[in-house]
Amino acid sequence: MKQSIVSFLFLFILGSTLQAQIKSPSEFLPNYGKQITFYHQTEAYFGHLVKESSFIKHQVYGQTNEERNLNVYFVSTPENLANLDQIRNNNLSAIGLSNQKNQKIGDKLIVWISFSVHGNEYAGMESAMTVAYELLNPANKETKEWLKNTIVILDPCENPDGLSRYANWLREISGKKTHPGLSDREHMEVWPGGRYNHYIFDLNRDWAWQTQIESQKRIALYNQWMPQVHADIHEMGYESPYFFPPSAEPLHEFIDQYQKDFHFSLGKNIAAKFDKENWLYNTRERFDLFYPSYGDTYPTYNGAVGMTLEQGGIGAGREIKLANGTHLTTKDRLTHHAKAVLTIIETASNQSDQLLKGFRGFMTNSRKKAKGVYATYVMKNNPKSEQLVELLKKNGIEYSYANASQKSIGFNYKTKKDNAFSIEPNDLIIKADQPRGVMTQVLFEPNQKLNDSLSYDITAWDLPLAYGIDGYALKNSLAINTKPSIDRKELMLPEKVYxxxxxxxxxxxxxxxxxxxxxxxxxxxxxxxxxxxxxxxxxxxxxxxxxxxxxxxxxxxxxxxxxxxxxxxxxxxxxxxxxxxxxxxxxxxxIKKPKILLLSGKGVNPTEFGAVWHYLDEVIQYPTSIVDVSNIGRIDWSEFNTLILADGNYNFSDDLKSQLTDWIKKGGKVIAMNEALGLFENNDNYALRVFATDEDKTKAETEAKEKELKSRLFDFHNNERRLISSSIPGAIIENALDTSHPLSFGLGNSYFSLKTDARKYSLLTKASNVIYVPKNYSSYGFVGHNLKKKLEETVTFAVEKKEKGTVIYMIDNPLFRGFWENGILLFSNALFQVQY
Incomplete structure (x- = not known):
């Protein structure tokens, strides 16, 4: 017995000695808090923690396009870490996602913190090191209490490629002294910036769609854990005070009261800590919980308390002077984040029973039809269903295929009416009655209830319309034979094929x-x-x-x-x-083989460029020459037959415009998108016009002047709401199409476009208005009432022939965020089907 006690004391003292060898971030990294930390240095620091502490474990969950590791670190007591897999399975078992349960291991709360999904918001990653240190620091007895009932999962950097791009730039242009003045170059980030990943995608808007490798790997791991709390750590403009929950309206109607309650209690706790330090902050003003593909909403719709934290800092470089005369430093930014994140973990640990109960209740209730109007979603058999099924798999959503025929009535997404239809074998069946029922309903619910039109993002994403599939939402559950997959007969080729x-x-x-x-x-x-x-x-x-x-x-x-x-x-x-x-x-x-030139650089919208690049490089794997727009005068036009102009401001000289017109006439093809249409708009050489006639233009100008006169007596407070009456943050618009034109091949009998701005053009003359908004069109999501009528009989996608060449006008971006599947086919039509 005495020997056992002596052994225990020896191990305890040895463990304490080992823990005492942990270095703080500033001890390990001499410039910590003064200069941006390289990603590999952050990995090295966490490697040090893993080596020196028994309270942390490391897992590599994937690699980026530039072959950097994606890492998570599990922080808890050694006993909990020894039972991680059983704890994970117990958590999944409690919500119907696993049959494995270990009765001997008690319930543990899972808190996942994600940092720096935007690479130039680097204070998040910096703060992750302080958070980890404080959780592991032997002198911090308080954090050890939290870890007894809590598993903390830290992802120090969700976007290593973007952060590395920004870090390399900031390090290269940094001197020994900081430059707080606004005019210094360290406050003027160069194109495309470090915000985005390798393909210049915004990973913060990719959680549900998972078009990018980082999102795919992260969500796969996330869905293996299903935490009760998830916090996404961001930065915003440097003049903005810190933002933490509660979130702003609109809040999706499926969000549970337990999630709102925790937001409120957490907000009060963080506020108390910030008040003590005299730090400024705000809540409930700007960041809502509606669009499902964010790092706060995606976890929320999967039962967790999801949240965004925002620290002022974008554009601040290492230090910047604020309007109030104070200076904002890297140390300030990471300290604010660390204080808020540690408060999240503390509050969650103290409320673990309520959080576990609320989470399990949410997931149990998510199986009930009461959460939404519809119980079943039927997607008619369509080759595009292959991609839809891939999306369902990525999100852990259950599905099956009809194995019999049956008559039914359901809400038709295209007609927006209840229609009778036939369910046939191989139709795709998705039921709301499943563990991830809320996420299922959020993605398929045809009419999301928007309780405030001041939304931060797009307001509609109905998947049947995005994928170009005939879909029906049924209020009742289906009693029909189903099968797990479609039976496909292998094609037997003859010896000779014509x-x-x-x-x-x-x-x-x-x-x-x-x-x-x-x-x-x-x-x-x-x-x-x-x-x-x-x-x-x-x-x-x-x-x-x-x-x-x-x-x-x-x-x-x-x-x-x-x-x-x-x-x-x-x-x-x-x-x-x-x-x-x-x-x-x-x-x-x-089909003429495209020889593609894609322009990049200053003036080009980075994410819209990235959408095209990703489509070409990853989706269809087609070779493309990318040239910075500043070097366009150096190219040999004869080497290319296709020019892609992503959304952007192309300030071409008159001589360059003339060269472009000559190249088109000789057989070149231009695919121009969004703001790039400015090169052709109201140009005598092209058909693109904002107004069909001079009378229409005069009428619009008269209306604008009358509106300006009326505005003289408007109150200031409601100015933002008046502005949105003429806006469209992101809504689905019904389009008619000429099915005989190659640009519309494969799209179906109608096309639903995701429109993200108020740009509009009249139906063109001397060109093909292939896809256009008809009179009395239907729409999903928010469309400002002053804009809605004006969109009627405007063109969305048009083709103009210029002698031997072609210009394809894309008023909406069919590749937006890479998830509009029917748009991907439309862009493919422009590239391969529309001949030169």
Whole structure:
């Protein structure tokens, strides 16, 4: 017995000695709080903590595009860390996501803190080191009490590539002295800035869509843990006082009272700590909880108390002088964050019973139809469902496929009415009655209730419309036989194939044609439907014939190896059609291989550029030359036949505009998006016009003057709300389309566009108005009442022929944030189907 006591005392003393060897961040990093820390230095510091403390464990959960590790660190008592997997399974078991439960291990609260999803908001990552140190510091007895019932998961940097871009820049331009004056270059970040990841995507808006590798890896781990509390640590403009919960309106109606209650009690606790230090702060003013793809809303809809914390700091560099005469330093910023984050952990630990009860109640109740109007969502069988299913898998949402036929009535997303329809085998069935029922309903609920129109982001995201699928929302549960997957018969190829047919119906079609062209294989596209025996080639359908590719050795194997990712491909044994559209006739034209120039640099919207770059590089894997807009005068135009102008202000000289027009006339194709349309707007050489007639222009100017006169007596307080009456922060707009035009191939009979600004153009003359807003159009989300009527009969996507060349006008961005699936196909049409 005495020997056991002696051994225990020895181990306790040894453990305490080891803990005492932990260095603070400033001891480990001499410039901590004075200069930005490189990402690898942060990793080194956390490596030191893991080596010296038994209260922390490390896990690499993925790698970025630039091959930096994505890390999380689990902080708790050694006993809890020894039982991490059992604690995780117990947590999942309590909400119906696991059958494994260890009765001997008590309930533990899980608190996940994410830092610096925006790379230039670097004080988040800096504060993560202080937070970790205070949790592990042997002298801090208070934090050890919190860890007894709490697992803290720290992700010190969600965006290592963006932070490294910013750190390299700030280090390169920094001198030994700080420069608090506003005019210094360390307060003027260069394009594209460190906010974004490698592909210049905003990862903070990618939680639900998971288009980026960082999001995919992080959410996969998140859904394995399902924490009760998640905090996302940000920065904002340097003049802004600190923001912490409660959040602003609008709050989604599915948010539980327990989540609101914790926000309020936490806010009071942080306020008390900040009051003691005389630090300024604000709550409930700007950051709402509505759009589902943020680092606060996504956890919220998955049962956690999700929140955003914001410290003033963007553009501050290492130190900046504020309007009130005080100086804001890196040390200030990280200290504020650390104080707030530690208060979150403290408050959560003290309220662990309430949080666990609230979380489990939320997840249990999420299975009930009472959370929303609809109990079942039916997506008609469609090749684009493949991508929708991938999204459901990423988010842990359960689904099945109909294995029988049945008549039903449901809300039709396209008509916005209850319609009778038939459920057929292979239709996709998603039920609200599932563990992640709230997240399911948030993504599919057709009419989200917006209790305040001053939203921080887009206000509609209905997935059937985004994916171009016929969808129905049913108020009742379905009693129908289902199956877990679609049975697909493997296509047996004959020894000799006359031609292959690849349907043009989803993003995989675009990737296939990309790979075929890169492999030197000629591809044709159908202008209209053609029938060859029992094979129907739709408008836009791809044809790869042996006759077009006589030099391809082992033609059948090489082509089938490339196109096999398209499960619905087929083959033709003859070029003779049933409906007089033979393979060698005018109905089938060769696709010209695009030679793409994409402009980047100052003036180009970084995220819109990134959306195009990611589409080309990742989605269809097509080679692209990217040139900084400042170097456009140095390019040889003859090397390219396609120019992509992402949203941006292109301040071309008159000479450069003339060169561009000449290049188009000789056979070039321009795809111009959003603000880039300014190059062509009201230009005598092009058809793009804001107003159809001079009379329309005069009328609009008269209305604007009358509005200006009326505004003289408006009160100041409601100015922001008056402004939004003419705005559209992000809503879904119904469009009519010319289905015979190549730009609309594969989209269906109507197109729903995600419109994110009030830009509008009249229907064009001397051009094809392929996709336009009709009279009495339907919409989802918030559209300002002064704008709604004015959008009628305006063009959304148009094509103008200029001698041998083409200009494609994209008023809305079909690649916005990379999740509008039907938009991805539309952009693919512009690239491959619309010929030069």
């Amino acid at each position: 031609a292959f047919h690849i349907p043009w119906n989803n993003r995989t079609s675009a990737k296939v044609v990309s790979l075929l062209l890169q492999n030197g294989i000629n591809v044709r596209t159908a202008a209209q439907k053609a029938v060859f025996g029992d094979v129907t080639v739709e408008a836009g359908g791809l044809i790869v014939s042996k006759g077009d590719n006589p030099t391809i050795v082992d033609f059948e194997k090489k082509v089938s190896d490339i196109i096999k990712t398209k499960s619905d491909y087929n083959y033709l044994t003859s070029g003779f059609s049933v409906n007089a559209r033979d393979l060698g006739g005018e109905n089938f034209s060769l």
